[in-house]
Amino acid sequence: MIIDDFLVLNENGLYCRTGKFYLDPVKPVTHAVISHAHGDHAVKGNDTVYCTAPTEAIMRHRYQKNAGNDFINYSFNTPFVLGGVKITFIPAGHIIGSAQVLMEYENVRYLYTGDYKLQDDPTCEKMEFVPADVLITETTFADPAVQHPDAGEEIRKLNDFNHNVLLGSYSLGKAQRLISLITEHCPQRSVLVHHSILPLNKIYESFGYHPGKYELYTRKSMKQAGQNLVYIVPPLTFDSYIRAKNVVRAFASGWKRLQVNNGLELLISDHVDWNDILYMMGQVKPKEVWTLHGNGKYLREHFINQIPVKLLNAC
CATH class of the missing domain: 3.40.50.10710 (Metallo-hydrolase/oxidoreductase)
Structure with a gap:
């Protein structure tokens, strides 16, 4: 059964109550799972950071001694457990080291995308698709009027x-x-x-x-x-x-x-557009969609009476 409050937003960012960790916190926290090294997702000063090796390297370069007290990096598709939640980093195709965060708990799969891109880009790992019960997607350009050119x-x-x-x-x-x-x-x-x-x-x-x-x-x-x-x-x-x-x-x-x-x-974007998000949903086949980083209202309207769409940043 999907836990409605498996992820909640508070003053520090997106919090997993079950695992007692944050996803891309906006303020320093005790346990931070970082999707990628852009500054709006990777703040300095966390106690323990869980991320990929490239993300650690970039954070250490940018923040020097204030990058974080401890880093634990994992390769893609290598599971680890945090607070009883099984976590796996999946390539997100956004920048080097960028990861989707697959969280598994009580036979339910929650997939946090972070920022992601479907267009080809030889300068980073290629986006991979995995099935999930809940897709927690960025909606930076989730508008039917937005279609990124080649x-x-x-x-x-x-x-x-x-x-x-x-x-x-x-x-x-x-x-x-x-x-x-x-x-x-x-x-x-x-x-x-x-x-x-x-x-x-x-x-x-x-x-x-x-x-x-x-x-x-x-x-x-x-x-x-x-x-x-x-x-x-x-x-x-x-x-x-x-x-x-x-x-x-x-x-x-x-x-x-x-x-x-x-x-x-x-017009060169490193985010998904409307059609990309629809394609992503076709690959992931979620039972529910939770949205972040933008406006998810168009997705909610598009999938009304089909798939529940919850706007986390509107809570």
Whole structure:
């Protein structure tokens, strides 16, 4: 029987009462099961962190001594038990080391997706599907009006001109994927990366995921117009270069609002869209769906009188 309050939201985040642990807590806690290393899912200062090895490596790089008191990492598809709950990390395809968290208790399977992506991405582990009784899914783009275009088609827009490009990107996950996409689809382009991206690339490479061809940015390079250069920078740097000359500005994101006032629209997302979530449900075949990180109202309306959809972040 599905336990309705198996997971509850409180001031620290999503709590598993039975196992006495948190999933991606928003504040430091005693036992934190971390799906992936993005800052909105992996806070510093937890007592004990359970995660994959790449997630640990990135958290230690970013947070240094404050990363957490103790890390216990597990390979994908290797079960462990926490507070009587059997836990297994399943590849989520979002960034390197990103995991869905399968929790099994009293013959019921609860699958927490964290952030996940179905599109192909050679810079991280490929998404895997497992059956579950309850699917706890992110709903960042869970709107029938949102359908992400093919990432390869989007990046090939860079082939339409030879101007240098100032490309805004999140440093972890998106930047490495962009390097890979440009290497494959825009071979005439040279990729320069911001200094903050370089150590993350090195972590990717240490786990066998080589993004592609890139070099460290130099100020002199970008001042030369028409060199087919792409300079990948984090959001703060992108915003500070609002008046940059001799470049086309673009920001790679699934959010339309981040495309405003740019010279080029690049709708490249590392999250699932509406059709992806429906496909995910077809593979998982849940009896119930619980939603997080966005608005699950469209899913609830779509599956009314078919599958119960509970909005955890509306509780």
